[in-house]
Amino acid sequence: MEYRRLGKWGLKLSALSFGSWVTFQNQVDGKLAEQCLAAAYDAGVNFFDNAEAYANGESERIMGGALRNLGWPRDSWCVSSKVFFGCKADPKPTQKGLSRKHILEACHQALARLQVDYLDLYFCHRPDPETPIEETVRSMHDLVRQGKVLYWGTSEWTAQEITAAHAVARSEHLTPPSMEQPQYNLFVRARVEQEYAPLYRDYGMGATIWSPLASGVLTGKYNDGIPADSRLNLPGYEWLRERHQSEEGRRRIWVVQKFSAIARELGMNTGQLAIAWCLKNPNVTSVILGASRVQQLRENLGALAYLPRLTPAVMARIETAAG
């Protein structure tokens, strides 16, 4: 495993990490979660990603139970949660957003579900236009001061919103955000590659990136239709399937077909090439993998070994294929 600093900060996260969105509770029960976490940890993964909203809190409960059963030293792994959406299908006004009340309550609830004394990383899952940035930054700062959170960050905030958070932190002597969690894959690049460039440079922010396989599309498994046992067929994810069946979705399959040909030539599978491509970006701290089976996870963890095969010439070919 390779370990990368969280931006300019001292925390070293595994370049490949493991998250539980969609999978835990819907596809992965406690026993399988334990097997997946063990496969990841044995390969050197030290960061497990979660959120209050995943399966309405059940994902954190499953991960917490599995981590407790596995019994690894707490100082050898990191776990995250995220606050914003709430952990109920229909949250009340005080049960969502980035108000001081919800940030503090959500943290306490995540600690209980994950069965830990502190969160290593705590993300504001989306920006909240109805809460002043001062209130959010101060609430996160207080959790850091209380030792309940080690590093706080944002997820899918604009560079402008993150810059505002840094400005408040600087003027009020509060803890600034250390990391962002954006989507990053061959299809979604602008924010990570362009919009956030000043954030890495000026604030030393780290990036833990999500959906490296665009929900599995970049494995090539959807090239000939939608397999019955896949994410795009899950109840509740019709929006993903509809996106896939749109004009843009069809364009993506055409790109994946070209991408698969390059992967074959390089002697790896399509998903491994997609993950290795994310790792080539030096501003990426950790690529968060998702998997509904242990075998998928093992395959994806194998991507790291292929990194040297992504030479400048190969990267240029991928660029052309991506259009």
Ligand code: NDP
């Ligand atoms: P991916 O884009 O890598 O998609 C993972 C899914 O692709 C798997 O669950 C599986 O779905 C399929 N897959 C993975 N590997 C293989 C393989 N080798 N062969 C075939 N199919 C495969 O990542 P996610 O979208 O799951 O995102 C990763 C993590 O990022 C999440 O778990 C979460 O922690 C985080 N995240 C954060 C967000 C945020 O807003 N901050 C938003 C979304 C995710 P299946 O088997 O069901 O087809």
